[in-house]
Amino acid sequence: MTTSSIPGYTLGTAEVAASPISDAEFALLKQTVLLGEDDLRWLRIAGEVLDDQIEAVLDVWYGFVGANAHLVHYFSGADGKPDPAYLGRVRQRFGQWIRDTCAARYDRAWLDYQHEIGLRHTSAKKNRTDGVVSAVPHIHLRYMIAFIVPITATIKPFLVRKGHAAADVEAMHAAWFKAVTLQVTLWSEPYVAPSAF
Amino acid sequence: MTTSSIPGYTLGTAEVAASPISDAEFALLKQTVLLGEDDLRWLRIAGEVLDDQIEAVLDVWYGFVGANAHLVHYFSGADGKPDPAYLGRVRQRFGQWIRDTCAARYDRAWLDYQHEIGLRHTSAKKNRTDGVVSAVPHIHLRYMIAFIVPITATIKPFLVRKGHAAADVEAMHAAWFKAVTLQVTLWSEPYVAPSAF
Ligand code: HEM
Ligand code: HEM
Numbered sequence: 300m301t302t303s304s305i306p307g308y309t310l311g312t313a314e315v316a317a318s319p320i321s322d323a324e325f326a327l328l329k330q331t332v333l334l335g336e337d338d339l340r341w342l343r344i345a346g347e348v349l350d351d352q353i354e355a356v357l358d359v360w361y362g363f364v365g366a367n368a369h370l371v372h373y374f375s376g377a378d379g380k381p382d383p384a385y386l387g388r389v390r391q392r393f394g395q396w397i398r399d400t401c402a403a404r405y406d407r408a409w410l411d412y413q414h415e416i417g418l419r420h421t422s423a424k425k426n427r428t429d430g431v432v433s434a435v436p437h438i439h440l441r442y443m444i445a446f447i448v449p450i451t452a453t454i455k456p457f458l459v460r461k462g463h464a465a466a467d468v469e470a471m472h473a474a475w476f477k478a479v480t481l482q483v484t485l486w487s488e489p490y491v492a493p494s495a496f
Numbered sequence: 497m498t499t500s501s502i503p504g505y506t507l508g509t510a511e512v513a514a515s516p517i518s519d520a521e522f523a524l525l526k527q528t529v530l531l532g533e534d535d536l537r538w539l540r541i542a543g544e545v546l547d548d549q550i551e552a553v554l555d556v557w558y559g560f561v562g563a564n565a566h567l568v569h570y571f572s573g574a575d576g577k578p579d580p581a582y583l584g585r586v587r588q589r590f591g592q593w594i595r596d597t598c599a600a601r602y603d604r605a606w607l608d609y610q611h612e613i614g615l616r617h618t619s620a621k622k623n624r625t626d627g628v629v630s631a632v633p634h635i636h637l638r639y640m641i642a643f644i645v646p647i648t649a650t651i652k653p654f655l656v657r658k659g660h661a662a663a664d665v666e667a668m669h670a671a672w673f674k675a676v677t678l679q680v681t682l683w684s685e686p687y688v689a690p691s692a693f
Contacts (some may be wrong), residue, residue, distance in 0.1 A: 329564045331642040331643040333649060367525045421692075440688050444641060445528040450675050452530060477645050485642040490688050491637050495618075 305391045307428035310399065318407070318414035319488065325410065332481050338474035339403075345471040346401030348461045349454075353394045357454050361390065370442065377432040388429045400478050409483070417486035434474040438491045447483055451476045502588045503626035507596065507609040515611035516685065522607065529678050534601075535671035542668040543598030545658045546651075550591045556650050558587065566638065572630040585626045595636075597675050607682070614683035637687045644680055648673045 302308055311313050313362075320328075327334075349356065364370045374389070376382035396416075403409055418424040422437040451472075458471045488496045499505055506512050509535045517525075526532075546553065562578075571586070573579035591683075595615075601607055615621040619634040655668045685693050 310672040328638060328642055331567070331639055332565065332645040366525065372530070437692065440656060440684055440693050441681050442528055445525055445677060446683055447644060448677050451673075452670065458642055473649065476648075480642060480645050484638050487641055487684075490692050495687050496633065496637050 302395060305335065305395055306388055308395055309415065310393050311408045315408075315411045315415045316418060318410040318485070319493075320410060320414075320485065322457060325405070327482060328484060329405070330485045331486070332477045332484070334474075334477040335468075341467075341474040342401045342403065342478060345458060345475055346398060348458055348463070348471065349397060352457050352460065354396055356397060356454065356457055357390055357394055360431070360450070361386070361395070363449055363453070372441075373438050374437050375434050377434060379434045382431060382433070385429055385431045385433070400475070403478065413482055413485040414488065416482075417489050420469060420486060421488060421489045426484075440487065443483055443490075447476075447480055450479050481496055499592055502592055503585055505589050505592055506612065509606045512605075512608045512612045515607040515682070516690075517607060517611075517682065521600070525678060525681060526602070529674045529681070531671075531674040531678060533548060534667075538599065538664075538667045539598045539675060542655060542672055543595060544661070545668065546594060547588060547653055548599065549654050549657065550594055550671055550683055553651065553654055554579055554587055554591055555592060557590070557647070558583070559649070570632050570635050572631050574631060576631045579630070582628045582630070587597070597672070597679070600631075600675065608680055610647065610682040612678075616684050617683060618686045620686060637684065640680055640683060640687075644673075644677055647676050650654075678681040 302310070364374070371381045374381050374386050376385065399409070399412075415424070419428060420438040420443060425435075425437050426433045454475055455468070455472050458468050458475070463471070499507070555600055563569070568578045571583050572576050572584065596606070596609075610619075614641070617627060617635040617640060622632075622634050623630045643668050652669055655672070660668070
């Protein structure tokens, strides 16, 4: 699938809001999550490992969300029931996000799209991209932070699957953990007063 | 050291603010970070492994904070320079926190103290416990979330050190990761509007 055929995926376009993070602030964040050049190399390798497993990863994540009423709730339509069309649209962008996370160069277009993804989890932009009429205006911050665990833990079996040495799998997994935590950190920005972020 | 001899450590006392989290909400949070009974067992084992290594763990964490001007900044006094007395007081409570994290039964007293620790990172309570006059009124939320990585990654070498099988170290480490993310999630509550948490 080409990225331009994914509905609502707008990385690198003028529709995306500008990130309020400066380059200096972002550098300090990367430093705080211990993310260095080596991690980028391991993310690239993880990208190759995951490339033909994206649908299987999404099956696990969607299985987890679907099995938890308090989570699938956020994908509900006007009637308060999970909206399969909404779930399906977000799933395509989620698949692309796995590729983007592994390929990230952390440039301005990427930073701006992180801001956009953050906004899409808040009442500023949730439901807009897919034209959904939903009973739920935003994802609560508690689950954004808590999700670092399932999104990190459940990727491990997929990183193992191509026969890499245990130490290499560890390195891929550590880089993935840092990359996910970095992104959730950026996504938390629209949740708080600017002075508190 | 007995806990009652740690200045400002008030778990289980009437001085601690009450957590706004209900039992039902907390159960859903544990479910979201995939934290189960097995993890509690591994946390207990981690507690035994870490027991005589607490100072060494704190040396690593304080070394990291001290080496990063943007982090040690939060421990500064009125003159904007790191305050050794403040660092020292927090260090004692941080050591106790490692033990508490491994021994946690997740009861009301524990939940209330999580709320208290969250508040102590915000302008509601930072600096009060140690009577510090500081130029810095609160820890920014970005670093609270980002810190999940160093606090999780740097514990691993200490978990290895007592000769446990690799799979057991993994299980201890996974439980620690869940426990830390759960706590940062709880601590984020005073940072946001109640409706957004
Ligand atoms: C580590 C935490 C999370 C990650 C990595 C993540 C990832 C993503 C991605 C990549 C998208 C699509 C972004 C785009 O439009 O290009 C998305 C959207 C969405 N996510 Fe998350 N997410 C996280 C937390 C959560 C949680 C906890 C929920 C609640 C169950 C959730 C529910 C949603 C919903 C409903 C959308 C669609 C928002 C809209 O209307 O545009 N997400 N997420
Ligand atoms: C995973 C994230 C973090 C953990 C586990 C953690 C842990 C702790 C603990 C256990 C305490 C003592 C609580 C008590 O009073 O009993 C504390 C206090 C403190 N922490 Fe953190 N912390 C985290 C993030 C941060 C960050 C990012 C900073 C900034 C460098 C920071 C700076 C401080 C300061 C200045 C205090 C003293 C607050 C006061 O005045 O009472 N913490 N932290």
